[in-house]
Amino acid sequence: MSKNILVTGGAGYIGSHTVLQLLLGGYKTVVVDNLDNSSAIAIKRVQELAGQFGPNLSFYNIDLRDKPAVEKLFESNKFDAVIHFAGLKAVGESCQKPLMYYNNNITGTITLLEVMATRGCKNLVFSSSSTVYGWPKEVPCTEESPISAANPYGRTKLFTEEICRDVYHSDHEWKVILLRYFNPIGAHPSGYIGDDPRGIPNNLMPFVQQVAVGRRPALTVYGTDYPTKDGTAVRDYIHVVDLADGHIAALQKLFDPLTGCEVYNLGTGKGSSVLEVVSAFEKASGKKIPLVMSGRRPGDAEIVYAATEKAERELNWRAKYGIDEMCRDQWNWASKNPYGYEGSEESN
Secondary structure (H helix, E strand, O other): OOOEEEEEOOOOHHHHHHHHHHHHOOOEEEEEOOOOOOOHHHHHHHHHHOHHHHHHEEEEOOOOOOHHHHHHHHHHOOOOEEEEOOOOOOHHHHHHOHHHHHHHHHHHHHHHHHHHHHHOOOEEEEEEEHHHEOOOOOOOEOOOOOOEOOOHHHHHHHHHHHHHHHHHHHOOOOEEEEEEEOEEEOOOOOOOOOOOOOOOOOOHHHHHHHHHOOOOOOEEEEOOOOOOOOOOOEEOEEEHHHHHHHHHHHHHHHOOOOOOEEEEEEOOOOOEEHHHHHHHHHHHHOOOOOEEEEOOOOOOOOEEOEOOHHHHHHOOOOOOOOHHHHHHHHHHHHHHOOOOHHHOHHHO
16 A cells, blocks of 8 residues: 655645655655645646656645644545645745744644644654754764754744654654755756745745846855855755655655654755855856855855765665756756746646
């Protein structure tokens, strides 16, 4: 019998790529998403990309804070596990609207966990973030590195991790895997699904992409005096398809009877600077990206990259793609969908 997996936030960037890998892996998949920062078109396209497995996907427009709706969903489906992506994710916005972030990300998670407990579905993969390492004093960040957060968004991830650990300690029937993502970029090689943030992008790659297709005049580079090889900040960029495969590996680990509450970094173990990424994207796209050099942004760390040995050893997973492939696939998506999903014929 194929396992039935609930994916919250499955219409989003990482969620949609993971849902596709789940379907191709033979899982039945139910997506819930309130479409606040995502598009139903992504779900439709995932279904098409999944081919013969497309019918194993169903979608519900539900906000996790709506407890009666979540209870009803669990009454009509028996889930073997939940992969929990749903959440707001813009660092800058979280500083301006902290209560909105705490309400959405933490209240939504608590409601989900309560309903899961009542229904006896106690297998969870949680989408955490490398932001929980704050400003790391040493790199690479290992799963044992001290955790702290520099902004409300990061704190919602940190607090949710703590909530999950507390739930596990209170009841060892739970199996929980916390995945700390580094910086996902790229898109499915088909160019059919990809990153489509609403409003002004807060991450480097969607911004670069929007400059390349002519939606924005230039990329602002924040901080040119960091102690790095070219003065710009260094991050661990990971291909979104590698990240999606990391979730499949985590899911398999979840069904191991010896699993308790575990945390894994999902990154490549290598850092790339802002200027290196821009250069790789220029090479992939054949476009010149105009740059505006600016001062450091408050809250930005200088160098952050992952130690990946634990995931390699225990999940039997490692990232396969490098920065050139990430930029190639990102440009393929951007050039085919310059205005994202909403600019497509399907949205008319």
